[in-house]
Amino acid sequence: MAASDREFYVGVDLGGTKILAGVFDAQLNLLATAKLSTKADRGVEAVVDRIARCVGDAVDECDLALKQVRGVGVGAPGAVDTASGRVIFAPNLPGWKDVPLKKELEERLDLPVFVGNDCNVCTLGTFDREYRCKPRHLVGIFIGTGIGGGLVINGELYEGHNLTAGEIGHMVIEVNGPKCGCGNRGCLEALASRTAIFRRIQNAVKDGQKTLLTDMLGDNLKDMRSGDLRKAIRKGDKFVQQVVEEAAEYAGIGVANLINILNPQIVVVGGGVIEALENEFMPTLIKTAKDHVMPGTMNGIEIEASKLGDHAGITGAAVLARRHVS
Numbered sequence: 001m002a003a004s005d006r007e008f009y010v011g012v013d014l015g016g017t018k019i020l021a022g023v024f025d026a027q028l029n030l031l032a033t034a035k036l037s038t039k040a041d042r043g044v045e046a047v048v049d050r051i052a053r054c055v056g057d058a059v060d061e062c063d064l065a066l067k068q069v070r071g072v073g074v075g076a077p078g079a080v081d082t083a084s085g086r087v088i089f090a091p092n093l094p095g096w097k098d099v100p101l102k103k104e105l106e107e108r109l110d111l112p113v114f115v116g117n118d119c120n121v122c123t124l125g126t127f128d129r130e131y132r133c134k135p136r137h138l139v140g141i142f143i144g145t146g147i148g149g150g151l152v153i154n155g156e157l158y159e160g161h162n163l164t165a166g167e168i169g170h171m172v173i174e175v176n177g178p179k180c181g182c183g184n185r186g187c188l189e190a191l192a193s194r195t196a197i198f199r200r201i202q203n204a205v206k207d208g209q210k211t212l213l214t215d216m217l218g219d220n221l222k223d224m225r226s227g228d229l230r231k232a233i234r235k236g237d238k239f240v241q242q243v244v245e246e247a248a249e250y251a252g253i254g255v256a257n258l259i260n261i262l263n264p265q266i267v268v269v270g271g272g273v274i275e276a277l278e279n280e281f282m283p284t285l286i287k288t289a290k291d292h293v294m295p296g297t298m299n300g301i302e303i304e305a306s307k308l309g310d311h312a313g314i315t316g317a318a319v320l321a322r323r324h325v326s
């Protein structure tokens with residue numbers, strides 16, 4: 001066995017509700033995953049313990065020992081000081097303010113740990129694995145419960161002055177639009193995220209709108225998932241199709257703004273909404289973006305759906321670890 005065949009990396013996607021860990025070989029092929037609920041309400045120490053446990057479970061799943069792992073990468077949902085590996089704040093993790101996550105995990109795992117913002121890490125994953133680091137400039141947009149993003153400029157992740165660059169979801173698209181979790185109105189996240197799409201559907205149903213979704217899920221639509229929207233659209237539900245297309249239009253306007261400002265070669269769009277609704281979402285997004293960019297700015301620019309799906313976070317985190325230790 002060549003030395004490189006014995007190298008393993010672990011990528012961790014730390015979310016507000018779940019922790020996903022994946023073990024990768026030296027070529028970054030995914031070997032095994034493990035999942036745990038975050039239990040964020042139990043506090044910082046408990047969550048850090050659970051991350052370490054999830055890493056251990058994933059490593060155990062492929063019959064390896066922790067000491068065979070060369071490095072662990074973590075994508076965390078908030079502002080991260082990447083140099084020190086501290087999570088400065090994380091809106092979906094109560095009590096997370098200036099948490100030395102790198103240090104805490106290194107003590108528990110006895111392995112080198114590297115921490116980045118989750119959307120930056122997802123962008124790094126798509127840039128490195130899907131595009132083989134070829135585009136010099138790339139924008140990643142991830143549409144799920146919220147909307148996040150990351151910027152690769154001149155082949156490097158761009159983090160900005162306060163390490164918060166890439167907050168694409170909080171680009172204001174409609175000044176008098178719906179309220180966003182950040183306190184502003186009309187942010188892209190408040191118009192085009194899964195949360196925004198679901199809210200629009202639920203409000204319309206309350207006002208008497210007919211939809212196949214209520215036949216499928218009952219009147220309160222409590223357990224609605226993005227895949228249900230796809231099913232309804234494919235069965236001919238024009239209302240659901242219209243709501244999804246409206247969200248895709250808003251996302252397209254956001255992409256047009258990004259293209260005007262940054263002129264990236266690639267705009268890659270991922271996240272749970274795209275994974276479930278790529279065919280329903282992407283054509284409208286692309287058309288709207290093309291309709292709104294300044295003339296001449298679109299030449300040679302590709303807007304594409306990411307293929308990494310739910311694994312973008314762990315893949316990017318493994319890329320982060322491999323970049324640091326090799």
Ligand SMILES: [Zn+2]
Pocket residue numbers: 169170180181182183184187189
């Ligand atoms: Zn916002």
